[in-house]
Amino acid sequence: MHKWMYTATQRKIDSALLRKFPDQHHLRNGLRDEIRTVKSQRRAEKITATHRKKLWAALLRDLNYEYNNVRQGMKYAKTQTQPERLHAFENYLLVISKVRDEIEAAQSNPDVPKPTPSNYSRWVNAKGKRQIPNNGIHWTDWVPSRIKMQVNALFDAIPHMPKAKRKIPFQRTQRPIKNNPALTRLIKRTEKEIAYVKQELDIAPTEPTIRLKYNQMRQALARMREMKPSEAVPHTWHGLYKFESSKLDVV
DSSP states (O other): OOGGGGTSOHHHHHHHHHHHOTTOHHHHHHHHHHHHHHHHHHHHHHHHHHHHHHHHHHHHHHHHHHHHHHHHHHHHHHTSSOHHHHHHHHHHHHHHHHHHHHHHHHTTOTTSSSOOHHHHHHHHHHHTSOOOOGGGOSGGGGSOHHHHHHHHHHHHTSOOOTTOOOOOTTOOBOOOOTTOHHHHHHHHHHHHHHHHHHHHHHHOTTOHHHHHHHHHHHHHHHHHHHOOTTBOOOSSHHHHHHHTTTTOOOO
16 A cells, blocks of 8 residues: 555545446555555544643643743852852752753653553652652642752741742742633633532432532632643643642531
């Protein structure tokens, strides 16, 4: 079969097959089906690869946003007479750089075919050497807890200065996006899901599991509508509720 057929329109493929096999109807149909199957598989693979690329890009986008913020903080720290401040920023920047190297290497890890951040994190967790929580959807998930504690201690050691803005490392923030499409999609999906849950609750109003889920979703939606452009958006409302559990009280 000619390679050009796998990228050609169906009309050109049919014309070529008719010219080549004018009296072999079943053969033409068989080849047409084979070509359509291959094209469908390639299309699905391309969509998957594009989606996978977007997930990694989003992960690095938010990391690079924090990296640039920290570099700006270092410039300010160098003008101050507080060695503790500069020391904290230097160590924080070093951690971010190492995480970026790990994330970039993870995209082409030969032990995890066609990895996404989530399936790569599950693979790491299964090995048992370390844990990447929350399916690794935010770069801070890739930083071990002990490292976070060490860096946080360095920032806590910076002497207090009146009116000085205090840096909080490892916040789950993202690069601000105007009219954040990820947040818009999450709100729409959650609104659609909560409508079904409300129907279930109307049928069984005393069922505690359904009521708990309904209340959690209501409060997660309220939290979404208050989110700032710089706040990281999880893939599902479950993720938001998990990260914000200290703020969202079940009623």
